[in-house]
Amino acid sequence: MLIMTAKNEYSRFLPSPGYGMGEIVQQKNIDYLFIGSSTFRRGLDIEVLNKLPGNVYILAYNGCQPVTIEMVLEYLLKQGVTIKHLFVDFYPYTAAARPALSDTRLLMDTDIDFKIDLWQSLHAYKTDSFQAIEDKASDLYEMFISSNNAIILWWPLYQKLIRSNNYHGGIRNLRAEHGQTQETLAQLPMFGKRDGLQKVQIDAYQKIIQTASKHDIQLTYLEIPKYYRLYDDHDYRAFSKQILDSFSNAANYQVISADHIPFDNHQADYFNDLVHLSGVGAHVYTQMLLNKLGKDQSE
Amino acid sequence: MVTSHLLTLLFALGTVAIYYILPVRFRWAVLGIASIVFYLSAEPLLLLLASGTAAWTWFAGTQITTAHPRRWLAIGIIPCILSLFIFKYFNFFYTSITDFFALIGLPVHADVLKLALPLGISYYTFKLIAYLVDIYRNKYKNESHLGYFLTYALFFPQIVCGPIQRPDDFLDQIHQQTSFNSTLFNIGIRRIILGFFKILVIANPILPYLNRVDSHADSLSGLTLLCGSVLYSILIYADFSGCSDIAIGTGNLFGLKCPDNFRAPYFSKNILEFWKRWHISLTSWLKDYIYISLGGNRKGSIRTKINIIITFLVSGLWHGANWTFIFWGLLHGLWNVLTPRHKKKTSNSPSSKQEDNTTQSNPQTIPSQYFRVHIFKKFKSACAILATFMGVTIGWQLFRSDNISSAFHYLYRTVTEFHLSYAHITEALVQFTGDNTSLPIFMTLALCVCLYASFEKIILCNPKYNDNPIPTAWVITFFILILIFGNAGQSAFLYANF
Numbered sequence: 010m011l012i013m014t015a016k017n018e019y020s021r022f023l024p025s026p027g028y029g030m031g032e033i034v035q036q037k038n039i040d041y042l043f044i045g046s047s048t049f050r051r052g053l054d055i056e057v058l059n060k061l062p063g064n065v066y067i068l069a070y071n072g073c074q075p076v077t078i079e080m081v082l083e084y085l086l087k088q089g090v091t092i093k094h095l096f097v098d099f100y101p102y103t104a105a106a107r108p109a110l111s112d113t114r115l116l117m118d119t120d121i122d123f124k125i126d127l128w129q130s131l132h133a134y135k136t137d138s139f140q141a142i143e144d145k146a147s148d149l150y151e152m153f154i155s156s157n158n159a160i161i162l163w164w165p166l167y168q169k170l171i172r173s174n175n176y177h178g179g180i181r182n183l184r185a186e187h188g189q190t191q192e193t194l195a196q197l198p199m200f201g202k203r204d205g206l207q208k209v210q211i212d213a214y215q216k217i218i219q220t221a222s223k224h225d226i227q228l229t230y231l232e233i234p235k236y237y238r239l240y241d242d243h244d245y246r247a248f249s250k251q252i253l254d255s256f257s258n259a260a261n262y263q264v265i266s267a268d269h270i271p272f273d274n275h276q277a278d279y280f281n282d283l284v285h286l287s288g289v290g291a292h293v294y295t296q297m298l299l300n301k302l303g304k305d306q307s308e
Numbered sequence: 309m310v311t312s313h314l315l316t317l318l319f320a321l322g323t324v325a326i327y328y329i330l331p332v333r334f335r336w337a338v339l340g341i342a343s344i345v346f347y348l349s350a351e352p353l354l355l356l357l358a359s360g361t362a363a364w365t366w367f368a369g370t371q372i373t374t375a376h377p378r379r380w381l382a383i384g385i386i387p388c389i390l391s392l393f394i395f396k397y398f399n400f401f402y403t404s405i406t407d408f409f410a411l412i413g414l415p416v417h418a419d420v421l422k423l424a425l426p427l428g429i430s431y432y433t434f435k436l437i438a439y440l441v442d443i444y445r446n447k448y449k450n451e452s453h454l455g456y457f458l459t460y461a462l463f464f465p466q467i468v469c470g471p472i473q474r475p476d477d478f479l480d481q482i483h484q485q486t487s488f489n490s491t492l493f494n495i496g497i498r499r500i501i502l503g504f505f506k507i508l509v510i511a512n513p514i515l516p517y518l519n520r521v522d523s524h525a526d527s528l529s530g531l532t533l534l535c536g537s538v539l540y541s542i543l544i545y546a547d548f549s550g551c552s553d554i555a556i557g558t559g560n561l562f563g564l565k566c567p568d569n570f571r572a573p574y575f576s577k578n579i580l581e582f583w584k585r586w587h588i589s590l591t592s593w594l595k596d597y598i599y600i601s602l603g604g605n606r607k608g609s610i611r612t613k614i615n616i617i618i619t620f621l622v623s624g625l626w627h628g629a630n631w632t633f634i635f636w637g638l639l640h641g642l643w644n645v646l647t648p649r650h651k652k653k654t655s656n657s658p659s660s661k662q663e664d665n666t667t668q669s670n671p672q673t674i675p676s677q678y679f680r681v682h683i684f685k686k687f688k689s690a691c692a693i694l695a696t697f698m699g700v701t702i703g704w705q706l707f708r709s710d711n712i713s714s715a716f717h718y719l720y721r722t723v724t725e726f727h728l729s730y731a732h733i734t735e736a737l738v739q740f741t742g743d744n745t746s747l748p749i750f751m752t753l754a755l756c757v758c759l760y761a762s763f764e765k766i767i768l769c770n771p772k773y774n775d776n777p778i779p780t781a782w783v784i785t786f787f788i789l790i791l792i793f794g795n796a797g798q799s800a801f802l803y804a805n806f
Contacts, residue, residue, distance in 0.1 A: 026744075047742075047743070050743075071741075071742070071743060114745060154791065154792075155792070155793065155794055155795065158752075158792045158793055159745075159748040159749050159751070159752040159793065160745060160748045162748065162751075162752060163747070163748040163751050163752070166751075167744075167747060167748050170744075170747065171744045171747075174744070175744075189527065193526065193527045196526065198523075
């Protein structure tokens with residue numbers, strides 16, 4: 010019990026492996042923070058983003074949903090971090106999924122109170138069915154007992170190895186990685202029908218706008234381009250429109266969707282799969298994004 | 309599925325408590341009712357089929373000893389085989405025949421049966437057939453108590469993944485129920501912990517890797533595909549033997565001894581040895597009721613070889629209604645037939661005497677001889693173990709694939725796309741999670757697999773430990789590793805499908 014409590018409370022103080030929240034909390038002042046899912050980690054070239062004036066950091070957790078992003082933002086602000094420009098991942102499919110934790114590394118970066126809040130929020134919408142109780146117990150065990158033990162066991166080695174490849178939350182030498190062929194991308198299955206957007210996720214988007222406004226943060230919802238086949242999906246387009254419509258009452262935010270950047274999303278070499286850019290794609294896209302941001306600022 | 313394992317364990321512990329509270333004469337009823345409740349919770353309607361078939365078998369068993377044994381054997385066995393055929397194999401054979409007609413230009417409209425596969429049908433059918441054949445062969449008397457017999461057929465710890473316990477072995481224990489056996493209870497608890505260790509710490513963490521590899525097999529390198537195959541071999545063993553351990557351990561909690569199903573099979577030096585150590589209860593069933601029924605080795609060497617191949621074809625078909633399983637059976641049958649069978653050396657033979665002298669020679673006096681005999685022998689045996697493991701791994705590819713061509717395509721790509729570079733090693737490693745957290749997961753898994761392999765080598769391969777509880781130090785280690793690294797996510801539970 011002692012070991013588990015110590016793990017849940019103090020793992021965040023382990024030396025940074027070059028990604029995650031630890032470095033942000035240490036630095037306190039971040040000029041450009043990108044919070045999102047693996048599409049941010051794979052789709053933004055940190056070496057290009059570093060040309061932005063000031064501190065830049067990519068905080069990416071696999072499958073990170075709006076609900077989790079909102080909690081992470083609140084946590085960082087509570088830790089005394091100040092952010093000037095915040096870029097939040099705009100990936101409509103994450104808003105069509107029920108709250109879930111898909112990357113347990115988030116638990117390594119946070120304190121025990123955050124974990125309890127997260128565990129409660131993941132199950133807040135569920136009924137008291139037997140299945141729900143079973144899920145709750147299973148998540149409790151995974152989040153507080155079994156998560157990240159392997160990483161902690163091998164930490165000295167892991168931290169050194171990963172740090173050599175990670176930098177400010179991004180991946181070093183990303184531009185060297187090529188993408189797939191058209192044939193491979195054509196064979197990949199689409200994601201299938203969704204049940205519709207989740208209210209709790211839409212609310213989280215709204216809360217992010219409110220929090221950003223309250224703390225004077227310039228907020229941008231950023232959509233990393235997906236392979237063109239994904240845009241043929243009716244659900245994807247419909248969800249995207251519904252989310253943007255739900256923003257219409259709010260102010261103080263900006264959206265940079267895939268349409269705003271002249272990125273060729275038919276180029277197979279730019280993609281690893283339907284949603285993740287390849288290193289080459291990330292390099293090209295990030296340069297275009299930088300041009301766009303520069304242009305916006307000069308205007 | 310892990311919660312299913314835990315729920316089954318909780319159910320078993322509840323049953324154990326009631327079992328020991330009640331007087332000895334009612335204990336069989338506790339097991340019988342618990343087995344019915346267990347089956348009802350999974351498939352209420354199909355309980356009628358399972359219990360009906362078992363009751364019919366029991367009735368046929370009572371008639372075999374009275375008159376027309378051969379006729380009653382057939383009357384008893386046919387419904388068992390028929391129900392297994394309808395529920396498990398009808399669609400496969402039907403679609404295979406219609407596909408064949410379509411191939412020769414005679415398309416036939418095919419409407420397959422939409423039937424759920426009854427829980428444990430392959431296991432309980434084999435138990436029932438064994439019962440009838442053994443009575444027919446006068447191995448023992450028929451069971452007069454229907455309740456005892458139904459308890460045997462539907463015994464809940466064994467219904468999902470065996471072992472296929474022989475009727476005399478089980479029923480004798482039910483008849484001779486005694487008071488609480490603390491030694492067996494202790495063995496059972498330890499066995500259950502070992503089972504959970506194999507499932508939660510070894511099998512479950514591999515599953516995400518295989519899911520990734522299977523969904524992107526066409527774009528991955530040969531090294532990753534090879535890792536996928538090796539990990540599948542580890543997974544299928546850890547998962548199935550883990551389930552067996554839980555079943556055997558649960559049986560032990562009720563004071564019942566159950567047969568071992570695995571004996572360190574991946575340490576086998578050839579395929580003959582492998583089949584003496586893998587799924588022992590099925591192999592011995594096939595030997596007794598198929599191979600020996602076909603004539604065994606009594607009808608000449610060619611007929612023996614044919615009998616072996618037929619037995620392995622049945623084994624393949626038992627595992628699933630697909631050509632991949634039949635082909636897998638054929639592959640193992642041929643491999644078995646082609647493997648030379650060494651005759652046992654007599655202790656007086658000159659060659660064995662010479663070998664004994666050489667092996668006992670002092671390493672300091674004759675170092676080169678010592679090296680040649682001992683080190684080379686160890687190296688040879690390691691190579692034999694590795695070769696057998698790789699052969700079995702190639703065979704498992706047929707288990708994994710939907711059809712024979714995709715299995716061969718996978719194997720073909722494993723060889724033709726094999727490259728060894730930093731990028732390829734990285735690709736092979738990251739498949740656990742798709743990112744850098746794969747590395748510690750891989751290293752932890754490797755550590756646990758090595759630890760378990762040492763346990764097998766030190767404990768399971770040592771006759772000293774036969775029928776003894778697993779040593780406490782090992783049990784504590786496994787228990788701690790379950791608590792720390794137990795993966796409560798997805799579970800494979802592959803053998804439940806068979």
